[in-house]
Amino acid sequence: MATPGTQGSPAASPTSGRAPVQWAAIAVGAVFLLVGVLGFIPGITTNYDTMTFAGHHSGALLLGVFNVSVLHNIVHLLFGVLGLALSRTFNGARGFLIVSGIIYALLWLYGLVIDHDSAANFVPVNTADDWLHFGLAVGMLALGLILGRTNAPDDKRHV
Template identity: 35%
Template sequence: MVKKFALVFGIVYTLVGIMGFIPGLVTAPEMTGDLAADTGHGRLLGIFPVNLWHNLVHLAIGIWGIASYKRFSAAVLYARANTVIFGALVILGLIPATDTLFGLAPIYGNDIWLHLLNTVAAGYFGFGPPARQNTETMNHRPQ
C-alpha cells in the first residue's frame, strides 16, 4: 500500500510539474513583486501559484516517488520525508514573510490547503498502519 502511494503520488507530481510548463495551462499571475524568480510565474489551471522553481520541485518530488515505488523501505522514507516537507510548506505558506520561499517559489493561496492534504496523506502512509504493515508481515512469517 505504501509503495502504491509513492507511485501514485510520484506520477501525479510528475504530471503537475510538466503541466506547469505548458503555457495554456498557466494563467497570468496577479500583480505581485514578491518573487525574485518570476520566470514562468502564473497560476496552474488558474488556481495554484507556480513558477519555474515550483515546477522543478514538483518534477523532483514526482520522480523521487516513482523511483521509491520499487522498495517498501524507500516508499516509507519517501512518505515520511514528504510529510515533513509538505508540513513545513504549509507553515511557511501561512507566514507572509515566507510565503514565496524567500522569493524563489510561490507557496501561498490554494497551495496551502493542497500542501496540508498532502501532509496528511503522506503522514498516514509514512507513519500510520501502512508503514508498519510490511514489518508486521515479516515478523509473523512461519518458520
C-alpha cells in the same frame, strides 16, 4: 497447480511483492510528475507569459489557482522522480511518503508565516498552495504511517 514463479501464478504477476505503501508512493510520484509537466503548459497554466524562474513576481497559475514558477515546477518533477525511484522498496516508499509529508507540513507552515509579496516567497506560493500543501502533508503522512506499519509486503496476517 502452477508452481511459484510460473505463468499464471500470483508470484509471476508484475504486482507480486509490492506493498500498498509502494503503490501509494508510485501514485503520489506520478501525480507530482504530472503536475510538474502541467505547470509548463500554457493554457493549463494561466498567465504563462508572467512565469519567472523563482520569486513572488511569478504570476503564472496552474489551473488558474496555484501559483507556480519554473523552480516550483522543477520541485514537483523532483518529488515525482523521487517517489517513483523510492517506490521500488518498502522502506524507500514509506520513507518517501513520511519525509515528503513532513516537508510539505513545513512548507505549509512557511507559507502561513511569510508575506506572500516578499522575497521570502521564493518558491512562490499563494494561499491556495498553502492549503494544498497542508492536504498533501496530511495525505502523505497518513499513507506512509498507515500503509507502512509493517515491513513485510507479503504479510498474510489477519487483522
